[in-house]
Amino acid sequence: MVDLLNSVMNLVAPPATMVVMAFSWPLLCFISFSERLYNSYFATEDMEDKVVVITGASSAIGEQIAYEYAKRGANLVLVARREQRLRVVSNKARIIGANHVIIIAADVIKEDDCRRFITQAVNYYGRVDHLVNTVSLGHTFYFDEVSDTTVFPHLLDINFWGNVYPTYVALPYLQKTNGRIVVNASVENWLPLPRMSLYSAAKAALVNFYETLRFELNEEVGITIATHGWIGSEMSRGKFMLEEGAEMQWKEEREVSANGGPIEEFAKMIVAGACRGDAYVKFPNWYDVFLLYRVFTPNVLRWTFKLLLSSEGSRRSSLVGVGPAMPVDESSSEMKLMLEGGTPRVTGSPPHYTASPPRYTASPPHYTASPPRYTASPPHYAASPPRYTASPPRFNIQELQ
Template sequence: MDFLNFMLNLLVPPGSMLTLAFSWPALCFLNVCEWLYNSIYGEDIDNKVVIITGASSGIGEQIAYEYALRRANLTLVARREHRLRGIAENAKRLGARHVMIMAADVVKEEDCRRFVNETINVFGRVDHLVNTVSLGHTFCFEEVTDTSVFPVLLDINFWGNVYPTFVALPYLHQSNGRIIINASVESWLPMPRMSLYAAAKAALVNFYETLRFELKDEVGITIATHGWIGSEMTRGKFMLEEGAEMQWKEEREVSSPYLMVLSVSFAHIW
């Protein structure tokens, strides 16, 4: 073991530097090409109406700020209204034309109808629906002692995206709008201790890939399949539920001072 550690310490640092030296120019070139493409063909977001679910923290919060910089009108949705107030103020300072906040649970169809209908009443249309709700876990399947956690995970990660889509879809047809989904690399690269999360994300991706065929070009669909996202969830913010260690604090409900959103996932929204 000591010999193995010695060899790794000897070989990995120079190997990493060589890899970076060869890959960095290519990455810079791809970023420039992507910037040029988005500058020419990117969608003008100014004055568009955007609903963002799971907007109280994490990816949803950061996406709200990106839309604000592009002067969109925002409806920010999450279960905890008090978290949305500060984010709404930040979005206004960044340039959002108008920001509305709604306390709602996206796994309840009636709540989804309420925030979509309120958006229509205030703005008259919906251009983008951004679904960012997510709930992970860190238990092995055999460790579970209470199977009531199973539908909770599936409800939030799957139905929490499907219900808002179902309700908003007629209005997105009218505006030739777009749906953006927060998927995950676990949908095709399963990781240990994340079996149900990976299954839910795989179901989510397959649902929207199928929906893309049904909608053709009338409503656009962007599936953001991101990699590792650093937030408070990755630093031990867990709660115990009947012997299984679960992340009961959703990504949307946790502050995110260390959040790293992959720009490549978000760039194709425009």
């Protein structure tokens, strides 16, 4: 009976849904517009003297969000690993209009660091009203070409745990103020894009985590999920960010040419949506069209990506090397690892290798000489080893006791 019901629903539900959406779409758009208009003029949160904690605030989307909150007169807590860069952002935020700014150098994938900067914020200001998680790390490599899997845990830690740990620590304080959590996600959480497998998986997990948390909190704490398509970032502008003492370094070759939108506009939309209490902020909105294709005609997306990939010709390896940090030229045009800020995007035609991807010019380093050995032959018995003249001794119960 259940199988028969599912078979009928498989035939009826998709076309029926499309018909209902076609007739109800104008009404739904009108309701959404009216709600947005009301919230914009009558329900927008006043951020004057409110306390906003922003992770990944040293660059890209996190930096721009800090400036948008500064324009609204908020008190800012800027968190990132690059303290010197945070000082620059802090000074500019004060000039723009922030009442007060404190900076804290911390690593958001470490729970102890998260407890430290949330505790410092509460001790200094006495409260937390908004927590904005913007830390993200993108990649562009084909999964079957990866030669070193040590990068995998770091990618997942940054994109998932780097957003969950601050939320876990700050949640009790946000519940006291009926505050809000803002998370920077990406359209890749539901739109599969080639060369973004681990990034897409982490973002999908992140969005589902916050969707579930929204129900669990029952509006005690608001949650705004921001998703974006192609946007500009420090990485796409050719800047290389490598922390001193970083445990990994890799070079990337971009094979898809695209132009990124301005992150300033996206940051403005995020802050405005968070203050209105919006559940979602999407940039741009038309990306939702792909969601319909994925639900009702998934093969269209698959064929499209196959066509795009075939037009790019043969694939080249993207992940060249992973290992201890090495000196690099920051002015190089080759794309490299972005440790903080927004998701990397491409602004122009990507560089290509004229030949096969670079490899080690010689064998990996070995000992300069043979490992130390005995200077002489190991000592031997001058004669045959002693043997027991009788049966070997045996333990008895008393000896064991």
